Amino acid sequence: MNITLNGEIKTVHDNITVLGLLELLQIQHQRVAVELNESIVKKDNYGSTAIKNGDILEVVSFMGGGTV
DSSP states (O other), rough: OOOEEETTTEEEOOOHHHHHHHTTTOOGGGGGGEETTTTTGGGGGGTTOOOOOEEEEEEEOOOOOOOO
């Protein structure tokens, strides 16, 4: 199936969850925020939130930093 991930079309297998997608992409799920079709997905729901054909996802990672 095809999804849009951070503005790019990606092909992924059917029956994948948000957590499965993050694992496939080797992204640490504790360090990102995920938006699915313009709604934030709670981290507790990553494993139970199914991705469907045509869904639009944005994955944003947190970066450390500060002033020197």
